[in-house]
Amino acid sequence: MNKSSRKAILAAMPFLVVTIALEALVRAGWIKAFLVPPPSGIFITIVRDWRELFEALAMTSEGAVLGFVLSTLAGIAIAVFLSSSRAIQEAFYPYAVFFQTVPIIAIAPLLVIWFGYGMRTVVASAFIVSIFPVIANTLSGILSTDPALCDLFRLYGASRSVTLWKLRFPAALPQILTGLRVAGGLAVIGAIVGEFIGGQGLGSVIDIARTQQRTDKVFAAVLLASVLGLALFGAINVVSRVVLRRWHVSEQA
Amino acid sequence: MIESPAGADRGVALRLKNVRRTFGDLVVIDDLTLDVVASEFLAILGPSGCGKSTLLRVVARLNEPDGGTLNITPADSKFQTAYVFQDAHLLPWLTVRENVALPLELTGADRTEHHARVSRVLSEVGLTEAETRYPSQLSGGMRMRASLARALVTEPRLLLLDEPFGALDEITRFRLDVRLRELWIERGMTVIFVTHSITEAAFLANRAVVLTRRGCHIRLDRRLALPQVRDNELRLSRQLADEMHALLGAMEEEG
Numbered sequence: 001m002n003k004s005s006r007k008a009i010l011a012a013m014p015f016l017v018v019t020i021a022l023e024a025l026v027r028a029g030w031i032k033a034f035l036v037p038p039p040s041g042i043f044i045t046i047v048r049d050w051r052e053l054f055e056a057l058a059m060t061s062e063g064a065v066l067g068f069v070l071s072t073l074a075g076i077a078i079a080v081f082l083s084s085s086r087a088i089q090e091a092f093y094p095y096a097v098f099f100q101t102v103p104i105i106a107i108a109p110l111l112v113i114w115f116g117y118g119m120r121t122v123v124a125s126a127f128i129v130s131i132f133p134v135i136a137n138t139l140s141g142i143l144s145t146d147p148a149l150c151d152l153f154r155l156y157g158a159s160r161s162v163t164l165w166k167l168r169f170p171a172a173l174p175q176i177l178t179g180l181r182v183a184g185g186l187a188v189i190g191a192i193v194g195e196f197i198g199g200q201g202l203g204s205v206i207d208i209a210r211t212q213q214r215t216d217k218v219f220a221a222v223l224l225a226s227v228l229g230l231a232l233f234g235a236i237n238v239v240s241r242v243v244l245r246r247w248h249v250s251e252q253a
Numbered sequence: 254m255i256e257s258p259a260g261a262d263r264g265v266a267l268r269l270k271n272v273r274r275t276f277g278d279l280v281v282i283d284d285l286t287l288d289v290v291a292s293e294f295l296a297i298l299g300p301s302g303c304g305k306s307t308l309l310r311v312v313a314r315l316n317e318p319d320g321g322t323l324n325i326t327p328a329d330s331k332f333q334t335a336y337v338f339q340d341a342h343l344l345p346w347l348t349v350r351e352n353v354a355l356p357l358e359l360t361g362a363d364r365t366e367h368h369a370r371v372s373r374v375l376s377e378v379g380l381t382e383a384e385t386r387y388p389s390q391l392s393g394g395m396r397m398r399a400s401l402a403r404a405l406v407t408e409p410r411l412l413l414l415d416e417p418f419g420a421l422d423e424i425t426r427f428r429l430d431v432r433l434r435e436l437w438i439e440r441g442m443t444v445i446f447v448t449h450s451i452t453e454a455a456f457l458a459n460r461a462v463v464l465t466r467r468g469c470h471i472r473l474d475r476r477l478a479l480p481q482v483r484d485n486e487l488r489l490s491r492q493l494a495d496e497m498h499a500l501l502g503a504m505e506e507e508g
Contacts, residue, residue: 148342151315155336156359156407166359170346246387247345 037216042223045216052205057224059201060191063119064228067126068187072180074127075134080164082135083142093139100132104193112198122201125194130183137179141172174248177240184232192225202228264292264443265333265410266326267312273320274307281307283468284321291326294437294444296454298500299464300507305447308469309336309413312445325411332360335404337414341396343388343403350375350384353402360407370406377436378402394425401429405436412437414446418453427485430457434483451504455496456483463503473503 019039025031026038033041046053078096082089108125115121145168153163195203202221209217267289274282281304289295299305310316311323313336325333335356343352354371356362362370375381378398388396397417404412414433418426434457437444448454454461455477463473477496479487487493 146342148338148340149344151310152336152338152342153359154315155313155334156332156356158359162359167344170344173346247389249389 034215037219041216042219045220053220053224056202056205061228063122064126064187064191066123067190068130068184070127071131071134071183075131076138079135079138082139096135104129104190108193108197117198121198122191122194126187126190129190130187133179133182137175138172141175142168145171174244180236181233184236185229188225188229263410263441266291268324271321272318274311274316274318280468285469289443292441292443294459296458296461297447298454298461300466301449303464303466304469306415309415309447313413332407333410335407335409335412337400337404337417339416339419341400343396343399345388348385348387349380349399352399353406356403356407374402374406393421397421410442412442412444416448431484451497451500455493455500461500463500466507472507475499
């Protein structure tokens with residue numbers, strides 16, 4: 001058995017154990033089916049309502065991915081700006097932290113007022129919750145560049161932009177990618193929160209199913225949302241492997 | 254006295270006059286006056302934390318002196334100084350060849366010459382075979398060779414080394430010592446080599462300066478009476494032992 005299939009099997013084990021245990025507990029009547037539906041029931045719901053769920057998943061994916069891409073671009077740009085001087089950092093970084101502490105669920109209604117019902121609110125919500133880890137990790141990566149290498153660039157008369165582009169940015173890549181992994185998961189959460197209030201997609205499916213006491217459908221939608229989060233995480237891992245493979249310990253066997 | 258056969262015109266002469274450098278309240282270099290003639294191989298010895306590295310950084314103009322003057326002749330042309338750090342400090346995402354070519358790229362040297370110049374310097378340090386490898390795939394000794402090649406690629410007239418071989422095993426270190434000395438003879442640049450190893454200082458240099466623990470004063474300034482070409486035979490010789498004895502005496506006084 002090769003290493004990756006071994007890893008996949010190990011990771012699938014807890015899922016299988018919990019699924020089987022849950023099924024048994026619900027069937028034995030220890031857990032009420034209207035509180036926690038049996039896994040088989042969730043599976044049937046996914047198959048039966050596939051069309052509706054799939055469309056919702058596509059919408060949520062679009063919102064989460066757009067929000068994620070925006071926060072990646074803006075987050076890196078903001079971090080580069082913050083890194084340009086100590087004064088700028090001290091002036092603006094506290095606001096970035098403050099931005100992170102604002103509970104998204106509290107400002108989501110505001111987003112609807114600003115952006116209306118639909119995709120724009122969802123993207124804004126995904127963007128707001130996922131940008132901070134990108135800023136924080138990129139900034140820390142840029143600032144923790146090996147001082148000896150910065151001296152080397154200075155010795156050869158490299159300009160700030162050359163030093164940023166050829167040294168600081170590539171040196172920060174491992175940390176930037178760590179930030180993106182966190183941001184990917186948060187973007188899915190942000191998109192679903194946005195959809196609760198102002199959109200369609202899985203968030204709206206969950207909201208409607210909740211009012212109808214359809215816990216099976218809530219679970220089905222939650223499961224699909226997790227799959228989306230995992231897919232984003234996996235995509236970032238692939239990028240990370242391609243980019244860092246040859247030089248960074250985190251991607252070496 | 255010109256000791257380097259390649260000719261003194263390749264190296265620069267240095268004159269530090271009453272140089273002072275502080276960090277906050279800490280006086281690292283108090284009042285240092287030091288002349289280095291063109292194409293000299295100077296070793297700077299001193300206890301840990303005495304300010305040897307700071308001195309080297311001042312010479313490289315990475316730190317400005319707070320007082321006194323530093324003159325380099327012929328006049329400070331750009332990019333004539335190269336610096337080798339305590340560790341190799343290569344860019345991990347570049348191959349050996351790309352790392353060595355970096356100074357040429359940064360200084361905007363003629364692109365058509367890059368390839369030949371990098372190839373030449375790689376063969377000089379014995380890394381031709383490894384040029385497509387990444388730093389993480391190299392041994393410590395090979396990394397240091399790459400670092401040395403990167404410093405030499407611009408054909409500097411002043412080469413500054415800050416305890417460059419300190420982290421290497423002894424045999425690798427001996428080999429690199431011999432190679433560095435040969436490169437100095439071939440190229441005739443001025444070399445300042447900072448170390449806390451008495452053996453290394455005596456083996457490599459034509460002149461050794463021992464600094465005091467506090468303030469970077471000169472405790473001993475000694476011309477080493479050793480042959481031009483140095484090899485491992487010399488390591489066990491009486492001559493080297495005598496020179497080391499003199500340096501050791503000055504170091505001991507510093508405690």
